[in-house]
Amino acid sequence: DAGVTQSPTHLIKTRGQQVTLRCSPKSGHDTVSWYQQALGQGPQFIFQYYEEEERQRGNFPDRFSGHQFPNYSSELNVNALLLGDSALYLCASSLEGRGLFFFGQGTRLTVV
């Protein structure tokens, strides 16, 4: 049983560019959340998708957007990248109504 998988594992982008990160949830899970983790800090909630809609959003600007597909996989898009967007981006999946989230290995984004 594959767990949560994210791609790519590492990414280097230039300021002002756009990036798309991808996540496949654990088998049987239908809810996907995205978190940003800066170096030495705890993860910060970006948003959550369920039934292909954004259900809840953290304190992140509109440059951060997402999508969920019918197979429950998800994408995180970040436009107009800033140096401060450099972080480990984590995807977590769960089954709706169950509070337990399992995390992927993350995508390390470096903005130069």
Next chain:
Amino acid sequence: EDQVTQSPEALRLQEGESSSLNCSYTVSGLRGLFWYRQDPGKGPEFLFTLYSAGEEKEKERLKATLTKKESFLHITAPKPEDSATYLCAVQAIKAAGNKLTFGGGTRVLVKP
């Protein structure tokens, strides 16, 4: 607003030297408190969920306890492989989608 504070920020232990990590929280109605382990550059790995004051859970050398204001993660006779960052997170009853609010983590280094 839900808040989680972990202490200490870092902990250096000799192999076999038991210790405790603290997680203080404020939340308007606790649905659950979660402990995760995170290795460098990896995603958080689920350890425990605690739901009510007085609850305790154990896994190998780790034991988690919960009161109405804080949780402790006790590490008994640690080994070098217990070196990691330990993250605490809370989930509020009112949180749509069950989002997790994380603390900053405690970095544990166990020396042989």
